[in-house]
Every structure is written in C-alpha cells, then in structure tokens.
Amino acid sequence: MVTAMCLCCYYFTRDKSRIGNLTVPWGTWLVLRYHMGTVAFGSCVVAVVRLIRAYITYLEKYAGGGNSRLKKLILRCLQCFMACIERCIKYINFNAYIQTCIWGTSFCVSGFNAFWLIFRNIARIAAVAGVTHFLSFIGKLAVIMGTAGSFYYVMDAYFGDLVTSLTLPTLIVAFLATFIAVMFFEVFGMGTAVLLMCFIADEEINKDDPDKCFAAGDLKAYLSKHGKSRKKPKASEAKK
Numbered sequence: 001m002v003t004a005m006c007l008c009c010y011y012f013t014r015d016k017s018r019i020g021n022l023t024v025p026w027g028t029w030l031v032l033r034y035h036m037g038t039v040a041f042g043s044c045v046v047a048v049v050r051l052i053r054a055y056i057t058y059l060e061k062y063a064g065g066g067n068s069r070l071k072k073l074i075l076r077c078l079q080c081f082m083a084c085i086e087r088c089i090k091y092i093n094f095n096a097y098i099q100t101c102i103w104g105t106s107f108c109v110s111g112f113n114a115f116w117l118i119f120r121n122i123a124r125i126a127a128v129a130g131v132t133h134f135l136s137f138i139g140k141l142a143v144i145m146g147t148a149g150s151f152y153y154v155m156d157a158y159f160g161d162l163v164t165s166l167t168l169p170t171l172i173v174a175f176l177a178t179f180i181a182v183m184f185f186e187v188f189g190m191g192t193a194v195l196l197m198c199f200i201a202d203e204e205i206n207k208d209d210p211d212k213c214f215a216a217g218d219l220k221a222y223l224s225k226h227g228k229s230r231k232k233p234k235a236s237e238a239k240k
Contacts, residue, residue, distance in 0.1 A: 001035065001039050001100075001101070002027050002028050002031050003027075003187060003191070004097055004101045004194045005027035005030050005031050005101045006023050006024055007101075007191055007198070008098075008101040008102055008198055009023055009026065010023065011195060011198040011202070011214055012102075012214050013214075014214060034104065035100055035104075038096075038100050038106060038107040039097070041107045042093040042096060042107055045089055046086065046089055046093065049085055049086045049089055053079065053083065053086065056078050056079050056082060060072065060075040060079065093111075094193070095114035095115075095117075095193075095197065096114050098110075098114065098193065098194050098197045099111075099113045102197065102198060102201055114197075117197070117200060124200070128192065128193075129193075132188075132192045132193075135188075136185040136189055139181070139185050140181040140182065140185055143177055143180070144177045147173060148173055155169065155170075199215060203215075
C-alpha cells in the first residue's frame, strides 16, 4: 500500500523534481492516517477465506475418513473452490488498494472501480501483466545466475587453494541472491501495475483534453495522438 501510494504521488505530480526521498515517509503517513481501515478490511477478507480453507482441510482430514469417497470428493472440490476464491480476492485486493491510493475511496468502492477498470481495459492489462511476468522471470534468473557465477569465479580464482569445496558457499550466495531478486522484482511488478492503473485513470479522466494529462514522455505522446484520433471529424462532417 505504501509502495502504491508513493508511485501514485509520483505519477500525479506534474513537477517531478519535487519527488525525492521524502516521498516515502509522506506516502507512509498518508496510508497510516487515512487508509489503515482499508488495509485492515482487505486483510480481514483474505483471513476469513483462509480460515474457511483451514476448516475444510480439517474436515477433509478427520471427517472425511472411512470409505466415503463422495464425501472426500465434495471436500476436495470445496477446497479447490475456496483456493480460487482466495486468489480472486487477493487480486481484487491488490487493485482495490491501488484505486484507494488514486481516488481515496473506501475498500468496497475501490474494489468495484478496480473490477470495471480492468474489465474495460482487459487486453492492455493482460498484455502488460504478461510482459511484466516474463521480464521478472528473466531478471530473477539473470540476477541469481550472475551473482552465483561471479561468486564462484572470484572465489575459485583467488581463494581456490584455501577452500576445500565451493559448492555450499555458492548455494548460500544463490539463496541470498534469490531472496533479494524476488523482493526487488516484486517491487518492479507492483510499480508496473500501479503506473498502468494511474495511466488508465489519467487517460479516462482527461480523454477530452490529453494536454491536461499527468503522463510524460512516450505516454504523453501516446495520449496526445490517441486524443487527436478521437477528435477527427466524420467523413460527412468533413465534407460539410
């Protein structure tokens, strides 16, 4: 939530030079001051679903004994259904938090707005999400292999005579590199999703006047071109 708030502050600030290290404590203050109820409610919904899944698991383990295959099948189906529900709720929570950071609305209103925003722009969001996941996978793989490979090469070149085996140290370094890479690219994925949501909201707010959009660079050029193409007169009007 804090990451999303900082990115929203960055996007919806026209003078980007005002964005600096103080943006993080400012975003943290906004979340703690105005949106802790939204965070708590979204977490509570996920917790309730997980509690139901845990209860179904308990029933499957103890009440699903014996030769009742139908009972086991029903409990397995319920477990699968609740797992799908949990994933959907997590996805809605993720986007609802972003909408809360953009508009300052409550959790339910943000979830509703997020659903319809995704529904209206499903193709673009799916495309960006696919590219983001692919780049994150390649990035994680490159960081892990590059770090572990560099560590092994340096240790073997300078300390090869002093160390019996480099396998365990290399695995430890690879584990630490995995942890750091996952954390970094999670922030990268969050940033991509938040900026995409901000861009779509900005596009819909200022669709009649792209010059008022907060986007900059290539996004600004895209909005300007897209807005001008919308304003082109029809053939009948052009003839008149």
